[in-house]
Amino acid sequence: MVDLRTGDDVHEVHPLPRGDGWIVDGIEVTPLADGRWQVRQGEAVSLAYGTRIGDVVWMHINGRVHRIEVIEAGAGAAQEEGSFSAPMPGGVLDVLVATGDEVTAGQALLVLEAMKMEHRITAPYHGRVVAVHVTQGDRVQQGELLLEVEASEA
Amino acid sequence: MRSVLVANRGEIACRVLRACKEAGLRAVSVHAEDEVGAMHTEMSDLSLSLEGSGAPAYLNGDAIIAAALANDVDGIHPGFGFLSERAGFAQAVLDAGLIWIGPSPSAIERMGDKMTARITMREAGVPVIPGEEIEIEPSGDEKADLEATLVAVRSASERVGFPLLLKASAGGGGKGMRAVESADGLDEAVRGARREAIAAFGDGRVYLERLLRGARHVEVQVLADAHGRTVHLGERECSVQRRHQKVFEEAPCAVVSEDQRQRMGEAAIAAAEAVDYVGAGTVEFLMEDDGTFHFLEMNTRIQVEHPITELVTGVDLVREQLRIAAGEPMSVPELAMRGHAIEVRIYAEDAANGFLPSIGPLAVFRPPTGPGLRLDTGVREGDDVSPSYDPMLAKLIVHAPSRDEALQRMRRALDEFVILGTTTNVAFLRDLCDLDAVVSATTSTTTLDDAYPNGWEVQPASEAVMALAAVLASSRGITRGDNDGPSGPASPFLSLNRRYP
Structure with missing residues (x-):
């Protein structure tokens, strides 16, 4: 919704x-x-x-x-695992989760700064962080893989 | 002249730097601290840093001249705005032993002071708007000067008649200007205009002009070289204005006959010759329904809307400026106008909200392509629109065999123009192309006020728009149908959590 x-x-x-x-x-x-x-x-x-x-x-x-x-922003409907990539070139302001963390839908995972604006990347569903590919302060290119979250069984 | 510095930014700097390269000259740009890597710096062979950010950096004439001298520059092109109409800067450029790509400081000065310009034009036999200059020598005592001005204006207003326009001699851009409907509002208008003009220009002198309602703004392009040749390149109509700023311009003017063009052209040449003009300039006229035209002012620089003249005459005006500044004769053949050209100015502004400037990222910037189009832009996809500079981003210009075809081409081009991330006037410009006054070529300087008395409104969102918005708005991932991982180019058009199963 x-x-x-x-x-x-x-x-x-x-x-x-x-x-x-x-x-x-x-x-x-x-x-x-x-x-x-x-x-x-x-x-x-x-x-x-x-x-x-x-x-x-x-x-x-x-x-x-x-x-x-x-x-x-509505809650997620896609109850499947997923990867998150940078929507535009920018800097990683903060990484809020680590590999293995359980996350809930809507939880903030990572904060990107791009085009002079902060973009908060949130989990679309309940799940577990299976990989984090960046650390705070990294510069990322558009499309670069940031992290991966596996959806938990409903 | 082998090397030219362009003392400007944005689309006009790009335009001039490209012309320098096409002329085989070394093109040097300057940039403020907040414009490192801006599009215009990309167009140059060398870009020099100016201290500071925003407009003040580009207005620092001393720093620009010093940068030119330290980097083997021979000439300075000012573009428009910024330092382009400052006689003092032109003189400083010449005093530094550099070539000034523009008219002489004295020509800039005589046209820049509107009262002096009116008097010069009248003496040269160029028709001016009926009116009167209020000649009050500043005494240093503002109270006494104001009192003397009030007395003189009251008496002059009886001869000029109402409604009238009260204008500051040093004015421009609507500053120090008042429309006065009757004698009742006269004193207050004089006080206001003087106050504004003194604050903005340090000069409170005013003059009166009869207010010509429903007139067209028609201007004539002139070129003069140092070998004694002065020509006109036909007219442009720029009646469609918001807040005294042009947004839609065309060449030729639909209602100007060949005979009329001849007479206006001769008047424009007389105006230029009266101040020994050299270079490119524009003589602006107000034209009434019966074809009567009156001198408004002369712009002593290249103008925003110069491309429409270039398209219908085939003359590269900036290239000619460079040629003339180098002391060569201009290479302009007999005037032959071909087809019709229209320009619209793409502004970062909210047309639905009083044309307030807007800012933001240009997340998507996809200009139209195809036959008969020209885009003069100072921005690229990925740039930020900053509040520090003029909100004009680009100019879209079309050329076609007839006016109807040019208008239809402009509609098509505006439909194709995609700018996301910053509010622009593109949709407003598209609606302009369907206005009765525009379609029937009956525009005047009040067309926009008449068409949108309560302001322009955005078209409501359709069901399809809402559906797409809902998908874009949801923070959910987007499932791709294949298993190959990221195959297409990653793009910011997708939402953040694009998912590659």
């Missing part, structure tokens, strides 16, 4: 995993290999750019830029 703000309205939306992507109110959203997104609504398919910076998601779809405020 995610709360989004447009103007004075707050919208509660529920993305559900489906195939390679997600389905939200009947609209399919699928990530593409080049970093873009495919958005399918019935017969209509659009390619979009999108990124999240802090509490704002930025999108370009059908010739328009949209900027939408996120009120609260």
Whole structure:
């Protein structure tokens, strides 16, 4: 569940995993290999750019830029193991977990500083840290592997 | 001249540095401490550090001249803004034995003081806006000067008529300017304009002009070389303005006839010759519905909107500036205008919120491509938009055989333009292309106020937008369908916890 703000309205939306992507109110959203997104609504398919910076998601779809405020990051739905890579070049401000730690959904794992903003990387699900590939003060390149978390059995 | 230093930053520095390289010159840039590695430094053969951050670094004329002298520079190009219209800086460059790529200090001075410019133009036979200069010699006693000005303005206003514009002689950018509807508001406007002008320019002299409502802003590009040749390169219409700043410009002006172009061009040449102008300059006019035109001011530098003239005339204006500064004759053929060009200015600003400047990372910056486009940018993907500098990021320029085709090309190009991470006016510019006044070529300097009396509004988000936003907003990982690990380029467009199973 995610709360989004447009103007004075707050919208509660529920993305559900489906195939390679997600389905939200009947609209399919699928990530593409080049970093873009495919958005399918019935017969209509659009390619979009999108990124999240802090509490704002930025999108370009059908010739328009949209900027939408996120009120609260939702809890994870993908109950599987996962690796976390740097979304952009930056510095590791703080590593908050160690290999073997049990983590809960929403727990902060690592703080990155990139583009003069702090990015907090949080666990999307309950699990155990199986590897930490960086230490505090490291400079990381875009896409560099930061850490890996294995989801616990439900 | 073998080596040129560009005393500027952003897109105009990039434009000029590229022209220097194309002219076979050594291109030298300067950068403030907070602009190490900025795009314009990448365009140069050598980039020199200036002390300090923000605009003050680029306004330190002494430091720039010292840097030039220490690095085998022959000439200085000021771009626009910053030091470009400071006669004192131009003189200091010349005194240091360097070439000043611009008009003489005396031409800058005579055009920079608006009252002097009006008087010079009237004497040269160039039509000026009906009005009156208020000639009060500053006595050093502001109370006495203000009283004398009030008396003179009251009497002059009866001859000029209302509504009128009260303007500071040293003014610019709307500072020290007041629109006065009737005699009731006159005294207060004089006090306000003087106060503002004294604070901003240290000079409170004012003059009156009749307020021409619904007029078009039409300007003529001129070029003059040191061999006695002065030409005009046709007009540009720049009526669409917000806060006295242009956002949408086109060449030629849709309503200027060949005969009208000839007359305005001759007036512009007369204006330039009256101050022995050498280099590139722009003579601005206000044009009324019946085609009557009046001198507004002359900009003694290269202008933001120069590319539209370049596209329709085929003349590289910056290249000609370099040629003229080197003492060569300009290489400009007989004026032949081809097709129609439109420029929009891409600003980091919130058009839905009073055009307030915005800042942020340019997480995605994907300009359009394809036929008939030109992008003059000073930023790249990954750069930060800082509050320390002018919010103009780039200029998008299109060229097509006709005005309708150029407008449609601009719509297409703006649709393709992707900028994420910083609020820009791209969507606002796209809406401008559909405004009745723009489509029918009936724009005036009040077009934007008339079209958006309550401000411009963002289009509401569609269901598809909300769906994508929901996925981007969730902190969950994104499952890839294969087992090959990271195959595509890692990109910031994906959320933080991209997962490679």
